[in-house]
Amino acid sequence: MQGLLLALLRDDAAAVRLAALRATERISCPEAIPLIVRMLAEDRMYEAAAQALVAHGDEGVDALRQAASPDASGRLGRAALRVPDVLGRIGSRAAFGVLRGLLHARADGLRHAAIDAVCQLLRMRPALRGEVEDLQDLLLAEVGRATVLQSLRDDFRWLEGTDLLMDTLEEMRRGCLRRVFALLGVLFPQMDMEAIRRGVMEGAGEVRANALEVLDNTLKGEIHDRLLGPLLEPFGAPEGSVENATARLRALMEWNDGWLQACVLHAAGRGRLIEALPEVEAAAESPDALVRETALWARGQITQKN
Incomplete structure (x- = not known):
């Protein structure tokens, strides 16, 4: 039975994989856990995969912890950002221990998801409140x-x-x-x-x-x-200088957020900020496709002649 489930979870047809996921809620299959965790990245499979992992309980906690760790290049997979929600749903002490560690994750999205999951879990299980000492x-x-x-x-x-x-x-x-x-x-x-x-x-x-x-x-x-x-309070009055704005743009490019970096590059291109060209040139080599393509566009905007 487990061999059949593993084969169905790898099937090319999404409907077959979804049916297999739902079956793993009722049939324990520890060997399938790594596959199920990877399927958290698929929008269509996410809810069924989450429920299957909740059904497996602590058996899936270690695989979830590994999925929330960055790869060799320091990047997180899409499934990583969904790990805190699943850990919170499992709600065991082992899951809560991993979740507490993610509260200090370097990646903003992962840390934010962990805060949301911890808050939701603590509202449901206030007895755990004493185990998180750094909420303030x-x-x-x-x-x-x-x-x-x-x-x-x-x-x-x-x-x-x-x-x-x-x-x-x-x-x-x-x-x-x-x-x-x-x-x-x-x-x-x-x-x-x-x-x-x-x-x-x-x-x-x-x-x-x-x-x-x-x-x-x-x-x-x-x-x-x-x-x-x-x-x-309401935002302050508009004021500033090109130099100050450029310095702010440079600082934002250091944030670990691909979408934010793309927005910064878009602003540099729209404003044709020649002062930001070194940062734009560097971003043109980014491994993030959105950042790289936006940087190439911004470079064209900045360097084009009137």
């Missing part, structure tokens, strides 16, 4: 990152051709704040932090003022000061 540090790191993203967005407001980059920075900032409020929900389980987040981020007038007042009365110390300062 994680929260403050996300607050700091959101503050940096807001500052970057302010710097580009005046520069033409940066709409895509500014939208990306704002989306990233809001993602940071969503994780901040998820962590606050764990630290203050008696509060509906999701409702407060909506009031602060999406509300207006009295709704927003009331949400901020609740935070002001609830939060203390460094969290209070850093979250309720300029972070939640």
Whole structure:
């Protein structure tokens, strides 16, 4: 039976592989776990693969840990970003141990997914709360990152051709704040932090003022000061210089985020920033196809004659 399942999981037909995945929820097949983990990368297979791994429980934890590790070139496979969700669904102490380690992953996407999964698991199993000692540090790191993203967005407001980059920075900032409020929900389980987040981020007038007042009365110390300062205020007035914008673009190219790098290159090309040409030239050799192709386009925009 296990040999047949393995063969079906490797079948060329997606419908056959999907049926085999669903069968592994009922039939234990440890030899199939590496195959199932790889299938997390396929959108059509993801949910069935996740449920199959949950059914296998701790048998799949080590394979999931390996899938969340970077390859020899330092890059993560697509399945890696889906590992935290599956570990959280398994919910065992072994799975939780791996999940805690991913809270400090170097890759932003993996770390963000781990924070989401940990927060969801701790809401369901508050007894595990004492096993994560650095929730406040994680929260403050996300607050700091959101503050940096807001500052970057302010710097580009005046520069033409940066709409895509500014939208990306704002989306990233809001993602940071969503994780901040998820962590606050764990630290203050008696509060509906999701409702407060909506009031602060999406509300207006009295709704927003009331949400901020609740935070002001609830939060203390460094969290209070850093979250309720300029972070939640409107963006600053447009101002800056080409030199400052170029320095910011260079700094953003160091971030481990291919889409963000592509947006930076797009802004450099739209703005025809000759000062950013060295970074554009370097990005033209990137192993990331999107980054490489955007760099080639930006180089053409910057170097073309009027």
